[in-house]
Amino acid sequence: MSFFQHLKASAASEWRDYIHHPFTDAMADGSLPQAAFRHYLVQDYLFLIEFARAYALAVYKSHDLADMRDAAAGMSAILDVEMKLHVTLCASWGLTPAELEQSQAAPETLAYTRYVLDTGMRGDLLALHVALAPCIIGYAEVGKRLAAIASEPANPYSVWIDEYAGSAYQDLASKASARLENLHARYATPARDMELVRIFRDATRLETSFWEMGWRASQVQ
């Protein structure tokens, strides 16, 4: 069993709640109110800014050039690729990047981003990448799942679904998974297993609470 399979098996119910959240089902059938998706996406933009910083921290925590380059590429993927999706979608609703950046972070956004940055600051590169794994690898699973069940045609969330179900993102997630195995082989010891499983489970729960934040916004329409 790979290390990632082990993490998922050790947090099976938390992982299922994250990958199968009602917010994502409502995206797939197109029933999610646009205001709820907007709320989620604005918070996600703030989340990505902090995640770019987490990758910068991964550069600092690296012991060799290969890991540094890897982390720098992760940071660039966020700043140069992933945030463009948010900017494009938000522009279609009349929101500028400056307005996005000045939005107020929700408690769920603060909790998740602080958790990942704190885990990285007190821990090593492996602990930091375990905290990042639910985000990177989880969205590839969500994207694939939604693409398989999404209503056709003209689903308002198809841009988002296609981004994460697409081969470029699936590829990026496979690389992140391989990196995790590699770091595990170099830095894990049996005594660290509980620590690493706990980080993975906590980060997965924080992903679910991120969906919950968007889902709540859809219930008050």
Ligand SMILES: Cc1ncc(C[n+]2csc(CCO)c2C)c(N)n1
């Ligand atoms: C709450 C939340 N979780 C995960 C992602 C996905 N994601 C975050 S950083 C990153 C790295 C690659 O650019 C990816 C794919 C998201 N956007 N929002």
